[in-house]
Amino acid sequence: MAVHEDDSLLLEEEQEEVNVEDEKHWLSVALIGLGGIHYGFNVAVVGSLFDRIVSETDASAAAVSMLSSATLVGAVLGSPASGILANYFGRVPATLFGESLSIIGAISSYLSGSSFICLALGRFFVGLGVGICTLAKPIYVRETIQSEKMRSLIFSSFPVFVAFGIICAQTAALSPFFSWHCLLAVGGLPAFVLFILALGPMTESNVWLKSRALASSDRKKFDPTAQKQTITIEPSIERRIRARKIIIALSSGFVLAAGNQATGQYPITVYATEILRALPSSTQNIPQQTLLLNITNMLSALLAVFFVRASNVYIMLLCNNLLGAFGLVLSAFSFSSRFRFFGLLLKLLTHQIGPGSGYFVLVPELLNATQYPTGATIVYSVSNALRYFFEFSQSFGFLSALSYFGLSPILLFYSLVSLLCTSHAALVAFSSFFRQRHGRSHVVPKFPNKDEASKEGPQ
Numbered sequence: 001m002a003v004h005e006d007d008s009l010l011l012e013e014e015q016e017e018v019n020v021e022d023e024k025h026w027l028s029v030a031l032i033g034l035g036g037i038h039y040g041f042n043v044a045v046v047g048s049l050f051d052r053i054v055s056e057t058d059a060s061a062a063a064v065s066m067l068s069s070a071t072l073v074g075a076v077l078g079s080p081a082s083g084i085l086a087n088y089f090g091r092v093p094a095t096l097f098g099e100s101l102s103i104i105g106a107i108s109s110y111l112s113g114s115s116f117i118c119l120a121l122g123r124f125f126v127g128l129g130v131g132i133c134t135l136a137k138p139i140y141v142r143e144t145i146q147s148e149k150m151r152s153l154i155f156s157s158f159p160v161f162v163a164f165g166i167i168c169a170q171t172a173a174l175s176p177f178f179s180w181h182c183l184l185a186v187g188g189l190p191a192f193v194l195f196i197l198a199l200g201p202m203t204e205s206n207v208w209l210k211s212r213a214l215a216s217s218d219r220k221k222f223d224p225t226a227q228k229q230t231i232t233i234e235p236s237i238e239r240r241i242r243a244r245k246i247i248i249a250l251s252s253g254f255v256l257a258a259g260n261q262a263t264g265q266y267p268i269t270v271y272a273t274e275i276l277r278a279l280p281s282s283t284q285n286i287p288q289q290t291l292l293l294n295i296t297n298m299l300s301a302l303l304a305v306f307f308v309r310a311s312n313v314y315i316m317l318l319c320n321n322l323l324g325a326f327g328l329v330l331s332a333f334s335f336s337s338r339f340r341f342f343g344l345l346l347k348l349l350t351h352q353i354g355p356g357s358g359y360f361v362l363v364p365e366l367l368n369a370t371q372y373p374t375g376a377t378i379v380y381s382v383s384n385a386l387r388y389f390f391e392f393s394q395s396f397g398f399l400s401a402l403s404y405f406g407l408s409p410i411l412l413f414y415s416l417v418s419l420l421c422t423s424h425a426a427l428v429a430f431s432s433f434f435r436q437r438h439g440r441s442h443v444v445p446k447f448p449n450k451d452e453a454s455k456e457g458p459q
Contacts, residue, residue, distance in 0.1 A: 028141045098128070099191045104125050
């Protein structure tokens with residue numbers, strides 16, 4: 001049956017009520033920035049303190065190398081759990097719970113003494129907190145910041161803070177004034193500040209509050225998507241539309257997660273020394289080259305913040321994935337050590353501008369969270385879990401693969417993954433151009449207006 005004008009006005013008023021948020025841009029920047037520093041510091045700090053931990057604990061070198069993997073295992077498990085917590089209890093309680101786990105893990109790491117088991121449990125709890133909070137906070141920002149440009153700018157800044165956290169961990173590990181226990185505890189400071197923010201200025205998202213009200217009231221009356229509808233959609237058709245959107249978003253999230261963490265950026269920055277040693281005739285100036293690689297990674301993240309506002313994100317993915325694949329092939333097969341090192345620099349310089357920042361910008365936009373909050377939570381949690389899984393698989397098996405296969409086959413594999421992500425970006429960019437050229441979009445089709453509906457009469 002057609003919807004009358006009074007009903008349409010009522011739906012518009014309810015939509016305005018759903019979308020009205022007290023936008024706090026500084027809070028969103030603080031949540032994303034501190035979250036990035038927290039994540040980058042805790043991922044890199046164990047590797048930076050490797051020698052000191054081996055010499056002062058009862059663990060072997062192989063066991064200590066698994067501590068970073070323990071953090072990522074916690075992140076892989078924490079991300080799906082965050083979807084459940086954020087959906088049923090709210091974005092703020094999920095953030096409080098995740099930051100509490102990170103604080104507990106940091107304290108446990110500090111009090112572990114020489115016990116490797118206590119240290120591993122502490123790092124696991126840190127990872128659980130990281131996995132939960134890297135999902136709950138982006139959802140909160142997605143629902144509270146209405147400007148798409150501002151959201152893209154905030155999300156694209158996340159890799160900058162991650163790179164800064166990694167550099168902080170590597171720099172702090174060089175200091176002789178603090179024990180490694182203290183440095184592991186320092187990783188909990190960003191979590192403590194985020195916990196205070198969640199207790200104070202971080203108020204619950206109106207989108208989540210409305211979605212919980214919808215679960216116990218008339219969904220048809222308060223459905224936020226109804227402002228663009230003038231006819232009733234059958235529940236079975238609506239469920240199929242939502243399921244299709246979720247499946248498409250999950251497949252895109254898989255490709256974006258692979259581009260973010262399975263194209264070589266993680267091992268090049270974390271295992272830079274081992275990779276440089278594996279390059280032919282590249283045994284000199286390895287510390288300087290390692291520092292240059294990390295600086296290039298952070299510079300790329302800074303450039304991504306500006307590029308994401310000036311161009312189409314999928315075009316950025318297309319171009320930078322191609323350049324990154326070329327850099328990896330150059331590092332794998334060039335006869336000159338200088339060209340091999342230049343290939344690594346090219347990969348890092350293009351990674352954050354393309355798949356690095358593209359993931360954090362596009363995954364929150366894959367599904368309109370104001371329309372399908374539950375579906376958006378599923379997409380976010382699965383995509384983040386995949387990203388952490390790719391990172392964990394490399395932290396756990398990269399050095400073994402490097403010693404068994406050598407460097408060139410591994411870099412070739414990463415270049416093939418980059419080309420796969422390139423084809424996905426090209427497909428999406430072409431389909432977007434085709435829809436714009438022919439006047440098509442993802443927006444719900446326009447239905448008859450009031451005059452046309454009155455001519456049709458009741459159906």
